Amino acid sequence: MRKGQGQWPRLLRRGVALFLATVTVWVLSLTADTGSAASALRTLAESPAFVSAALRAELGNLPEDQAASDSLTGWQRLILSQSPALMAGAGEGTASAPEEAEPQATPSAPVEPDDPEDPEVLPAVTTAPEDIVGRTLVPVSGDGYASAQGVYIENRPGLDLDVAALASAQLTLELPEEGPQVLIMHTHGSEAYTPDGTDTYVPTGECRTLDTTKNVVRVGDEIAKVLTEMGLTVVHDTELYDYPEYNGAYDRSLAAVRTWLEQYPSIRVVMDVHRDALVGEDGTIYKPITTVNGEQAAQVMLVMGSNALYDHPHWQENLSLAVKLQKEMNTLWPTLARPIGLRExxxxxxxxxxxxxxxxxxxxxxxQEALAAARMFARAAGAVLLEYT
Known part of the structure; x- marks a missing residue:
C-alpha cells in the first residue's frame, strides 16, 4: 500500500474524535454553572463508552483477543494500557478487571499509625504504665507466719505446723531414670503480664491472652528448658484450661493431670504454673520485684494446699517439698521468694x-521480669529434685 492510501481512514477516525470533542464542548455550554459543567464533563469523560469510542476512533479497530494485541504499535499499546474499559474488551469478551500492574518506583504514601482502639492491631513497642508500684515482699518479722530456718509460711487454715520438721523431713519422692519425671501445666494458662517493650499481645481479658508466647505458658517453657538442661525429663502441657470458660478450670486440669499420669506413670512432680494479681484497696497495681545481679526479676510464690476442706492425706509431704525448694531459693537468691502460702x-x-x-x-x-524469675526458680528446683533421682 502506498503512503497516501491509508490517509483517508485515518482522517475519518480523527474526524470522529473531533466530533466527540465538539459534543463535549456543547454539553458544557448547556450547563448552568461551572460546577455543573465540571460534573457533566467528568461524567462523560469517565464513561467507558465515551473512552472506548474516543480511543477506538484514534486507534482503529482493536484486536478481538489478547494474543492479537501484539499487532499494535508501541504507542497504541501505551494508550490502551491506560484504559481499563478497553483492556476489558481486549480479553475474551469478559468485563473482568485487568491483572494488577507491576508496582512503579514512586514515593509511597505515609503509613498511618496503628489504631490503638482496634484490639487486633498490636503496637510494635509499648511501655508499661508508670503507676505500677514495685515492692520486694519479704517478712520483716515472724508475726503472722509459721517460720524456721529462714522459711516463712502464711498459714491461712491455722493448721499445726512445724516448719523445722518439714525442712528436715525425708521425702518418699523418687524420680525414675526412665520416662518423664516432671509435668509442667497451667490451670489458668491465659494469665499474662503487663505489656512492655515488644511483649505485646491481643488481650482476652485484663492481663490475659491466648498467645502462648506472651502468657504463663511461655514462663512454663522457660522452666522446662532449664530443668531439661539440668538433666531432668520434662513434659510441658500447653493446653489452656481457663478458656473459653474460666469456671471449672481446675476440674479440667485435674482430668488432664490424671491422663498424663496414666500415660506416663514415671511422672512424680507436677508444677502448676500461674501468676498472681496484686491490687490495693485504692486500685493501685503492685508487682513483686527484686534485683539479682543487676537484673530485675519477679518474685516467686509457692502456694500449697491442705486438708482443711477436702481429703488430702499427703499435703504435708507436698508442703515439705515446697519448704526445701524455698530454702534453696533463699540460699541462691535471698529475696527471690515470697513467703509460702498455705491454703484451705x-x-x-x-x-x-x-x-x-x-x-x-x-x-x-x-x-521479661517473669522469665528471669522462672529461670532462677527452675535452677533452685532442679537442684533439689536432682537429689531424688
Missing part, C-alpha cells in the same frame, strides 16, 4: 506427693 483448698495437689502451685510474679510484672 487442694489445687489438685492430691494427685502426687510432688505437686506444687508456682506463682511467677503478678499481673503488674512484665514478661
Amino acid at each position: 483448698n487442694r489445687y489438685n495437689q492430691q494427685t502426687t506427693t510432688g505437686s506444687l502451685l508456682v506463682e511467677i510474679g503478678a499481673h503488674g510484672n512484665t514478661l
